[in-house]
Amino acid sequence: xxxxxxxxxxxxxxxxxxxxxxxxxxxxxxxxxxxxxxxxxxxxxxxxxxxxxxxxxxxxxxxxxxxxxxxxxxxxx
Numbered sequence: 001x002x003x004x005x006x007x008x009x010x011x012x013x014x015x016x017x018x019x020x021x022x023x024x025x026x027x028x029x030x031x032x033x034x035x036x037x038x039x040x041x042x043x044x045x046x047x048x049x050x051x052x053x054x055x056x057x058x059x060x061x062x063x064x065x066x067x068x069x070x071x072x073x074x075x076x077x
Contacts, residue, residue, distance in 0.1 A: 004063040005048060006038045006055035019045040031071050038063065 002021065012025050021040040022028055028037040038055075039045075040063075048054055058066065066072065 002040050002042060002060055003044070004038050004040050004058045004060070006036050006058075006066075007048075007051050008053050009035055009037050011051050012037070014047055014050045015039065016045060016047050019043075019047065029067070029072070032074055033071070036071075 009028075009030060012028065015025075017023055019041065021042075028039070030037050044057070
């Protein structure tokens, strides 16, 4: 089962993309304030211990709900 963690975008250099579903920085979805992103994985990647801040681990349904909030959706004017 895929799990997800939100992290501070300024720590992308600590990601080992071979261990997660996203394959590059360009594939990361960024929060509307430009400060956070998230990664998806099947097995908890060891590099997360190097991050200064991460959210708790979210299940698919929880992450889908988070991504529907104003923090992740840019309004269309």
